[in-house]
Amino acid sequence: MEIEKRKEGGVLIASVRGRIDAVTAPDFDQAAAEIVAAGEKTLILETGGLEYISSAGLRSILALAKALKAREGRVVFAGLTGGPKNVFKISGFETIFGAYDTVEEALKNL
Amino acid sequence: MERDRRLRAPASLSSLGDLSAFVASCLEEGGHEPRRVGEVGLCVEEALVNIASYAYPEGPGEVTVTCRETAEGDLVIEIEDEGIPFDVLAREDPDVRAGLDERQPGGLGIYLIKRLMDVVAYRREGGRNILTLVVKAPPGRRSAGPGS
Numbered sequence: 001m002e003i004e005k006r007k008e009g010g011v012l013i014a015s016v017r018g019r020i021d022a023v024t025a026p027d028f029d030q031a032a033a034e035i036v037a038a039g040e041k042t043l044i045l046e047t048g049g050l051e052y053i054s055s056a057g058l059r060s061i062l063a064l065a066k067a068l069k070a071r072e073g074r075v076v077f078a079g080l081t082g083g084p085k086n087v088f089k090i091s092g093f094e095t096i097f098g099a100y101d102t103v104e105e106a107l108k109n110l
Numbered sequence: 111m112e113r114d115r116r117l118r119a120p121a122s123l124s125s126l127g128d129l130s131a132f133v134a135s136c137l138e139e140g141g142h143e144p145r146r147v148g149e150v151g152l153c154v155e156e157a158l159v160n161i162a163s164y165a166y167p168e169g170p171g172e173v174t175v176t177c178r179e180t181a182e183g184d185l186v187i188e189i190e191d192e193g194i195p196f197d198v199l200a201r202e203d204p205d206v207r208a209g210l211d212e213r214q215p216g217g218l219g220i221y222l223i224k225r226l227m228d229v230v231a232y233r234r235e236g237g238r239n240i241l242t243l244v245v246k247a248p249p250g251r252r253s254a255g256p257g258s
Contacts, residue, residue, distance in 0.1 A: 022123050022159045052148060054155045055219035062215055069210060083148045090225045091218050092206030 017049035020057030041073030048079030136177035156219035165193025183247030
Protein backbone atom coordinates (compact mmCIF):
# COMPACT_ATOMS: atom_id res chain seq x y z
CA MET A 1 0.00 0.00 0.00
CA GLU A 2 1.18 3.53 -0.83
CA ILE A 3 -0.27 6.88 0.18
CA GLU A 4 0.58 10.15 -1.55
CA LYS A 5 -0.70 13.43 -0.18
CA ARG A 6 -1.33 16.74 -1.94
CA LYS A 7 -3.47 19.84 -1.51
CA GLU A 8 -5.97 21.24 -4.00
CA GLY A 9 -7.67 24.53 -3.12
CA GLY A 10 -6.69 24.03 0.51
CA VAL A 11 -8.22 20.56 0.68
CA LEU A 12 -6.07 17.57 1.53
CA ILE A 13 -6.21 14.76 -0.99
CA ALA A 14 -4.64 11.43 -0.10
CA SER A 15 -4.18 9.04 -2.98
CA VAL A 16 -4.15 5.39 -1.87
CA ARG A 17 -2.74 2.66 -4.09
CA GLY A 18 -2.47 -1.10 -3.74
CA ARG A 19 -3.98 -3.20 -0.97
CA ILE A 20 -5.36 -2.38 2.46
CA ASP A 21 -5.60 -5.79 4.12
CA ALA A 22 -5.05 -7.09 7.64
CA VAL A 23 -1.27 -6.89 7.12
CA THR A 24 -1.08 -3.40 5.60
CA ALA A 25 -3.92 -1.73 7.57
CA PRO A 26 -1.48 -0.63 10.33
CA ASP A 27 0.45 1.35 7.66
CA PHE A 28 -2.78 3.07 6.70
CA ASP A 29 -3.50 3.75 10.39
CA GLN A 30 -0.13 5.42 10.75
CA ALA A 31 -0.73 7.68 7.74
CA ALA A 32 -4.20 8.45 9.10
CA ALA A 33 -2.76 9.33 12.52
CA GLU A 34 -0.37 11.80 10.84
CA ILE A 35 -3.27 13.43 9.00
CA VAL A 36 -5.24 13.77 12.24
CA ALA A 37 -2.17 15.02 14.15
CA ALA A 38 -1.61 17.68 11.47
CA GLY A 39 -4.99 19.12 12.40
CA GLU A 40 -6.67 18.37 9.09
CA LYS A 41 -10.46 18.37 9.09
CA THR A 42 -11.51 17.49 5.57
CA LEU A 43 -9.98 14.76 3.49
CA ILE A 44 -10.60 13.34 0.06
CA LEU A 45 -9.36 9.77 -0.26
CA GLU A 46 -8.58 9.15 -3.90
CA THR A 47 -9.01 5.42 -4.39
CA GLY A 48 -8.72 4.89 -8.15
CA GLY A 49 -5.51 2.94 -7.54
CA LEU A 50 -6.92 0.93 -4.61
CA GLU A 51 -6.99 -2.68 -5.78
CA TYR A 52 -8.22 -4.42 -2.65
CA ILE A 53 -9.70 -3.61 0.73
CA SER A 54 -10.85 -6.02 3.44
CA SER A 55 -12.73 -5.44 6.69
CA ALA A 56 -9.41 -4.54 8.36
CA GLY A 57 -9.18 -1.58 5.97
CA LEU A 58 -12.82 -0.65 6.56
CA ARG A 59 -12.12 -0.62 10.29
CA SER A 60 -9.20 1.79 9.74
CA ILE A 61 -11.32 4.08 7.58
CA LEU A 62 -14.09 4.08 10.18
CA ALA A 63 -11.61 5.08 12.90
CA LEU A 64 -10.19 7.89 10.73
CA ALA A 65 -13.67 9.16 9.86
CA LYS A 66 -14.72 9.19 13.51
CA ALA A 67 -11.56 11.11 14.47
CA LEU A 68 -12.21 13.74 11.77
CA LYS A 69 -15.89 14.01 12.66
CA ALA A 70 -14.95 14.70 16.28
CA ARG A 71 -13.51 18.02 15.02
CA GLU A 72 -16.41 18.54 12.62
CA GLY A 73 -14.48 17.33 9.63
CA ARG A 74 -15.18 14.54 7.20
CA VAL A 75 -13.74 12.13 4.68
CA VAL A 76 -15.14 11.53 1.20
CA PHE A 77 -14.04 9.10 -1.50
CA ALA A 78 -13.17 9.66 -5.13
CA GLY A 79 -12.68 7.13 -7.90
CA LEU A 80 -13.66 3.89 -6.15
CA THR A 81 -13.69 1.04 -8.60
CA GLY A 82 -13.87 -2.74 -8.94
CA GLY A 83 -13.68 -4.91 -5.83
CA PRO A 84 -13.27 -2.04 -3.32
CA LYS A 85 -16.34 -0.27 -4.77
CA ASN A 86 -18.38 -3.43 -4.25
CA VAL A 87 -17.04 -3.89 -0.69
CA PHE A 88 -18.00 -0.28 0.09
CA LYS A 89 -21.47 -0.84 -1.29
CA ILE A 90 -22.07 -4.06 0.67
CA SER A 91 -20.79 -2.48 3.90
CA GLY A 92 -22.92 0.63 3.55
CA PHE A 93 -19.77 2.80 3.46
CA GLU A 94 -20.76 4.45 0.16
CA THR A 95 -23.83 5.87 1.87
CA ILE A 96 -22.03 6.90 5.07
CA PHE A 97 -19.20 8.80 3.42
CA GLY A 98 -20.23 9.90 -0.02
CA ALA A 99 -18.36 8.48 -2.98
CA TYR A 100 -17.70 10.42 -6.16
CA ASP A 101 -16.32 9.36 -9.51
CA THR A 102 -13.59 12.01 -9.57
CA VAL A 103 -11.66 14.30 -7.21
CA GLU A 104 -13.13 17.32 -9.05
CA GLU A 105 -16.64 16.13 -8.30
CA ALA A 106 -15.74 15.43 -4.66
CA LEU A 107 -14.28 18.96 -4.30
CA LYS A 108 -17.50 20.48 -5.65
CA ASN A 109 -19.59 18.56 -3.12
CA LEU A 110 -17.58 19.28 0.02
CA MET B 111 -8.61 -30.55 -10.65
CA GLU B 112 -8.16 -34.31 -10.22
CA ARG B 113 -8.04 -34.45 -6.43
CA ASP B 114 -8.16 -32.26 -3.36
CA ARG B 115 -5.45 -29.66 -3.03
CA ARG B 116 -4.50 -28.80 0.52
CA LEU B 117 -2.32 -26.25 2.29
CA ARG B 118 -1.53 -26.22 6.00
CA ALA B 119 -0.08 -23.07 7.55
CA PRO B 120 0.34 -21.28 10.88
CA ALA B 121 -2.91 -19.63 12.02
CA SER B 122 -1.45 -16.14 11.87
CA LEU B 123 -1.51 -13.11 9.60
CA SER B 124 1.92 -14.10 8.30
CA SER B 125 0.15 -16.87 6.33
CA LEU B 126 -2.12 -14.46 4.48
CA GLY B 127 0.04 -14.24 1.36
CA ASP B 128 0.52 -18.02 1.05
CA LEU B 129 -3.14 -18.86 1.62
CA SER B 130 -4.38 -16.18 -0.79
CA ALA B 131 -1.98 -17.34 -3.50
CA PHE B 132 -2.97 -20.97 -2.94
CA VAL B 133 -6.71 -20.30 -3.26
CA ALA B 134 -6.13 -17.98 -6.23
CA SER B 135 -4.28 -20.78 -8.04
CA CYS B 136 -7.18 -23.19 -7.38
CA LEU B 137 -9.64 -20.67 -8.82
CA GLU B 138 -7.50 -19.84 -11.83
CA GLU B 139 -7.16 -23.53 -12.59
CA GLY B 140 -10.96 -23.73 -12.57
CA GLY B 141 -11.25 -20.84 -15.04
CA HIS B 142 -12.73 -18.32 -12.61
CA GLU B 143 -12.46 -14.68 -13.62
CA PRO B 144 -10.09 -12.26 -11.82
CA ARG B 145 -12.95 -10.35 -10.19
CA ARG B 146 -14.13 -13.57 -8.53
CA VAL B 147 -10.59 -14.50 -7.53
CA GLY B 148 -10.34 -11.16 -5.72
CA GLU B 149 -13.64 -11.68 -3.91
CA VAL B 150 -12.74 -15.17 -2.76
CA GLY B 151 -9.30 -13.93 -1.66
CA LEU B 152 -11.07 -11.37 0.51
CA CYS B 153 -13.24 -14.08 2.11
CA VAL B 154 -10.19 -16.24 2.80
CA GLU B 155 -8.51 -13.27 4.48
CA GLU B 156 -11.57 -12.60 6.63
CA ALA B 157 -11.72 -16.25 7.70
CA LEU B 158 -7.98 -16.36 8.49
CA VAL B 159 -8.11 -13.13 10.50
CA ASN B 160 -10.95 -14.60 12.51
CA ILE B 161 -9.08 -17.83 13.22
CA ALA B 162 -5.85 -15.97 14.02
CA SER B 163 -7.75 -13.73 16.46
CA TYR B 164 -10.03 -16.18 18.26
CA ALA B 165 -9.36 -19.88 17.61
CA TYR B 166 -6.25 -20.42 19.69
CA PRO B 167 -6.29 -18.33 22.89
CA GLU B 168 -3.79 -20.71 24.51
CA GLY B 169 -1.04 -20.30 21.94
CA PRO B 170 -0.11 -20.85 18.31
CA GLY B 171 -2.16 -23.17 16.12
CA GLU B 172 -2.64 -24.04 12.48
CA VAL B 173 -5.13 -23.60 9.69
CA THR B 174 -5.78 -25.97 6.80
CA VAL B 175 -7.31 -24.90 3.50
CA THR B 176 -8.62 -27.54 1.08
CA CYS B 177 -9.84 -26.89 -2.48
CA ARG B 178 -11.99 -29.42 -4.31
CA GLU B 179 -13.79 -29.07 -7.61
CA THR B 180 -17.18 -30.72 -8.03
CA ALA B 181 -18.32 -32.50 -11.19
CA GLU B 182 -20.30 -29.35 -12.05
CA GLY B 183 -17.19 -27.20 -11.89
CA ASP B 184 -18.03 -25.52 -8.56
CA LEU B 185 -15.06 -24.93 -6.27
CA VAL B 186 -15.52 -26.04 -2.66
CA ILE B 187 -13.08 -24.41 -0.24
CA GLU B 188 -12.85 -25.73 3.32
CA ILE B 189 -11.04 -23.69 5.95
CA GLU B 190 -10.34 -25.70 9.11
CA ASP B 191 -8.82 -25.07 12.51
CA GLU B 192 -8.49 -27.17 15.65
CA GLY B 193 -9.31 -24.27 17.94
CA ILE B 194 -12.14 -23.57 20.32
CA PRO B 195 -15.66 -24.02 18.87
CA PHE B 196 -16.68 -20.89 17.01
CA ASP B 197 -19.65 -20.74 14.67
CA VAL B 198 -18.95 -17.59 12.69
CA LEU B 199 -22.36 -17.81 11.02
CA ALA B 200 -24.14 -17.55 14.40
CA ARG B 201 -23.01 -13.94 14.72
CA GLU B 202 -25.61 -11.29 14.15
CA ASP B 203 -25.11 -9.20 11.00
CA PRO B 204 -24.00 -5.60 11.53
CA ASP B 205 -26.47 -2.85 10.66
CA VAL B 206 -24.98 -1.65 7.37
CA ARG B 207 -27.51 1.18 7.17
CA ALA B 208 -26.35 2.77 10.41
CA GLY B 209 -24.75 6.21 10.22
CA LEU B 210 -21.16 7.04 11.19
CA ASP B 211 -21.95 7.81 14.84
CA GLU B 212 -23.77 4.49 15.36
CA ARG B 213 -21.16 2.41 13.58
CA GLN B 214 -18.99 0.26 15.82
CA PRO B 215 -15.89 -1.46 14.44
CA GLY B 216 -16.13 -5.19 13.80
CA GLY B 217 -18.51 -7.72 12.32
CA LEU B 218 -18.04 -6.68 8.71
CA GLY B 219 -15.62 -9.49 7.81
CA ILE B 220 -18.10 -12.32 8.35
CA TYR B 221 -20.82 -10.25 6.74
CA LEU B 222 -18.69 -9.81 3.61
CA ILE B 223 -18.13 -13.59 3.44
CA LYS B 224 -21.89 -14.20 3.62
CA ARG B 225 -22.62 -11.64 0.93
CA LEU B 226 -19.82 -12.53 -1.49
CA MET B 227 -19.86 -16.34 -1.44
CA ASP B 228 -22.48 -18.42 -3.26
CA VAL B 229 -22.79 -20.84 -0.32
CA VAL B 230 -21.33 -20.60 3.20
CA ALA B 231 -21.59 -23.35 5.81
CA TYR B 232 -20.10 -24.10 9.23
CA ARG B 233 -19.74 -27.40 11.02
CA ARG B 234 -17.91 -28.66 14.10
CA GLU B 235 -16.40 -32.07 13.45
CA GLY B 236 -13.78 -34.09 15.32
CA GLY B 237 -12.59 -31.12 17.36
CA ARG B 238 -12.31 -28.91 14.30
CA ASN B 239 -14.15 -25.82 13.08
CA ILE B 240 -14.83 -26.23 9.37
CA LEU B 241 -15.97 -23.26 7.31
CA THR B 242 -17.06 -24.20 3.79
CA LEU B 243 -17.18 -21.65 0.98
CA VAL B 244 -18.65 -22.63 -2.37
CA VAL B 245 -17.80 -20.72 -5.53
CA LYS B 246 -20.14 -21.58 -8.38
CA ALA B 247 -18.55 -22.57 -11.68
CA PRO B 248 -17.76 -19.63 -13.97
CA PRO B 249 -20.58 -18.92 -16.49
CA GLY B 250 -18.78 -20.48 -19.45
CA ARG B 251 -18.37 -23.78 -17.64
CA ARG B 252 -21.71 -24.12 -15.94
CA SER B 253 -23.24 -26.47 -18.51
CA ALA B 254 -20.07 -28.53 -18.90
CA GLY B 255 -20.31 -31.96 -17.35
CA PRO B 256 -17.65 -34.07 -15.67
CA GLY B 257 -14.60 -34.93 -17.71
CA SER B 258 -15.15 -32.07 -20.16
